Amino acid sequence: xxxxxxxxxxxxxxxxxxxxxxxxxxxxxxxxxxxxxxxxxxxxxxxxxxxxxxxxxxxxxxxxxxxxxxxxxxxxxxxxxxxxxxxxxxxxxxxxxxxxxxxxxxxxxxxxxxxxxxxxxxxxxxxxxxxxxxxxxxxxxxxxxxxxxxxxxxxxxxxxxxxxxxxxxxxxxxxxxxxxxxxxxxxxxxxxxxxxxxxxxxxxxxxxxxxxxxxxxxxxxxxxxxxxxxxxxxxxxxxxxxxxxxxxxxxxxxxxxxxxxxxxxxxxxxxxxxxxxxxxxxxxxxxxxxxxxxx
Amino acid sequence: xxxxxxxxxxxxxxxxxxxxxxxxxxxxxxxxxxxxxxxxxxxxxxxxxxxxxxxxxxxxxxxxxxxxxxxxxxxxxxxxxxxxxxxxxxxxxxxxxxxxxxxxxxxxxxxxxxxxxxxxxxxxxxxxxxxxxxxxxxx
Numbered sequence: 518x519x520x521x522x523x524x525x526x527x528x529x530x531x532x533x534x535x536x537x538x539x540x541x542x543x544x545x546x547x548x549x550x551x552x553x554x555x556x557x558x559x560x561x562x563x564x565x566x567x568x569x570x571x572x573x574x575x576x577x578x579x580x581x582x583x584x585x586x587x588x589x590x591x592x593x594x595x596x597x598x599x600x601x602x603x604x605x606x607x608x609x610x611x612x613x614x615x616x617x618x619x620x621x622x623x624x625x626x627x628x629x630x631x632x633x634x635x636x637x638x639x640x641x642x643x644x645x646x647x648x649x650x651x652x653x654x655x656x657x658x659x660x661x662x663x664x665x666x667x668x669x670x671x672x673x674x675x676x677x678x679x680x681x682x683x684x685x686x687x688x689x690x691x692x693x694x695x696x697x698x699x700x701x702x703x704x705x706x707x708x709x710x711x712x713x714x715x716x717x718x719x720x721x722x723x724x725x726x727x728x729x730x731x732x733x734x735x736x737x738x739x740x741x742x743x744x745x746x747x748x749x750x751x752x753x754x755x756x757x758x759x760x761x762x763x764x765x766x767x768x769x770x771x772x773x774x775x776x777x778x779x780x781x782x783x784x785x786x787x788x789x790x791x792x793x794x795x796x797x798x799x800x801x802x803x804x805x806x807x808x809x810x811x812x
Numbered sequence: 813x814x815x816x817x818x819x820x821x822x823x824x825x826x827x828x829x830x831x832x833x834x835x836x837x838x839x840x841x842x843x844x845x846x847x848x849x850x851x852x853x854x855x856x857x858x859x860x861x862x863x864x865x866x867x868x869x870x871x872x873x874x875x876x877x878x879x880x881x882x883x884x885x886x887x888x889x890x891x892x893x894x895x896x897x898x899x900x901x902x903x904x905x906x907x908x909x910x911x912x913x914x915x916x917x918x919x920x921x922x923x924x925x926x927x928x929x930x931x932x933x934x935x936x937x938x939x940x941x942x943x944x945x946x947x948x949x950x951x
Contacts, residue, residue: 699885745852747864747942748845765896766914784867784901784912787813803846 520583521548521673523706527568527578527588531648531730533559539619540564540575542729546723548583551700551707553721553738555714560727562710563607566676569708570605571598582674604672604705606680610663618662619647637665638694656683661692668699675700677709681716693719714742714756714796715776742798749800753779757795760788771799814870814911816841816863817945823857830855832942834863837907842883851949854944862943867901869939870913873932874923884935886911890927892921904933 523546531538540561548550556561567573568588569580570630577590587596612621622634638647641661651659660683666759667675680696682691697720700707711717717738724741726734734741742754755773760783767788771779781799791797818834818841825831828847830856833840841863854861871882888904888911900920905910913933925931 691829719858746854746946748852748855748942750846763896765894765901766899782868784813784914786912798943802938802941 520548521706522581523569523674523707524581525563525565525577527565527571527575527580529564529568529573529575530670531564535708537791538730542727542732544725544732544735546706546725549704549706550723551697551721552709552723552725553717554708554725554727555717555741556727556733558712561730562727562793563678564680565727566605566607569674570603570676571596571601601674602668602670602672602674603674603676604667605676605678605762606667607664607678608682612659612662617648617650618643618654621651621662621775622666622669625666627670633671634669637668637671640699641692643667657685657688660684664692664696668703670702671704675703675705675707677707679710679712681713689716690719696720714754715772720745742796744798744800747800748802750803751806752798752800753777754796754798755779757791757793760793762789771797773799814865814867815943816906816909816911818863820855820857820859820861823855824849830920831937834861834942836909836925838884840883840906841940842937843942844938845942854903854942855942858869862945862946864941864943865879865935865939867914870911870915871932871934872913872915872925873887874900874925880893880934881911881936882934883937884940885937886933888931888933890925890931893925893927895920904931906933 526543527773529540531540542565554565564573568575574595580588586594587601588594612757616624617632619638622637623629626634638644641664643661643665646654646658660680664680679694684692695715721738724736724738725732728742743752753773755771757769759770761768767783769781769783771781775778779799814834818836820832820834822833823830830845830847832843834846843863843938886906888906890902891905892903894901895917898917899914900917902913902925904913
């Protein structure tokens with residue numbers, strides 16, 4: 518596999534619901550990484566994906582894929598989307614309504630290869646649906662077709678914007694495995710927007726955390742989501758799933774990155790800046806937990 | 813959680829175990845820690861840190877006599893008592909700080925705690941975490 522380091526150094530003024538915001542991204546992404554773009558809505562994650570795909574132009578900067586310059590504002594280079602050898606799936610993706618599932622996938626291939634199309638169809642569990650038109654598919658089925666189609670052209674870079682958002686939990690976990698499988702099989706670099714911490718931990722080799730148009734942290738998931746400002750050695754990151762009041766305390770249920778359910782007692786002062794759905798860190802000292810063998 | 817600003821006065825180490833002493837307005841505290849893979853850069857004698865411990869780890873004693881192993885002992889006054897069915901919280905004044913202890917309602921009743929009462933709040937050294945003090949001007 519060739520080495521295609523992706524070099525990104527761009528600026529773009531965005532107009533968000535909260536007024537203008539400047540997206541400033543300077544980073545490098547290693548070849549073959551599965552990168553999660555993580556952060557709140559409106560932080561600029563989708564815009565960054567669109568800039569990489571060539572669908573949106575930055576105000577200025579450089580985007581390079583290995584030695585190939587995709588975008589350079591000073592040199593006035595802007596390689597069109599079709600020439601970037603990318604596969605993408607955005608939230609507003611559309612399948613061709615007049616084509617069957619199979620035809621949609623075949624159409625996306627740059628080199629027609631019925632065997633490869635057939636493989637993708639079975640990887641994504643679409644065998645029974647191959648002759649159906651998109652109007653006869655559920656939201657989740659359409660998402661799977663769109664994902665298979667994004668992979669059909671054997672892209673060197675796969676861009677996914679919350680690819681599994683319309684799926685139920687079981688299908689989500691299954692397709693997470695398929696995305697990883699396809700990612701490894703094709704040796705592509707994959708950049709995926711995700712709001713789901715579990716998904717990030719399951720899939721990503723590298724996380725880019727974006728807030729208010731700026732990169733806040735980058736690194737391995739366990740580094741990005743751990744906290745070195747506290748001495749506690751047992752640190753679990755997760756999302757608040759429930760808060761129950763039981764006077765004078767609160768019982769907070771946290772679902773961890775590895776899908777473990779944890780309950781923590783919190784006092785009112787702890788909850789001042791916490792709410793349902795927040796990403797949190799649960800920590801304790803190495804002295805407290807008791808360890809025992811399973812089974 | 814309870815948080816007390818402190819200054820590290822000494823660090824003793826044996827293998828990977830650290831015993832950190834810190835002062836809060838002149839009173840000594842101890843925290844027992846396990847060393848990190850990479851030593852936390854803010855863990856140094858003279859640095860300002862926060863001592864952090866959970867409300868449920870704060871024991872209370874009245875007219876405490878004799879010897880006791882607990883190193884972190886705070887003379888407090890009761891500011892507020894909030895009784896729940898089984899568990900209660902007591903808000904305490906320690907020097908210029910406010911602490912909270914959560915103990916069983918049964919224990920509060922046994923101790924007959926009232927507002928203004930003087931109590932000793934006790935925390936084991938291994939229940940105390942250290943936290944880097946957030947610094948002004950750092951994003």
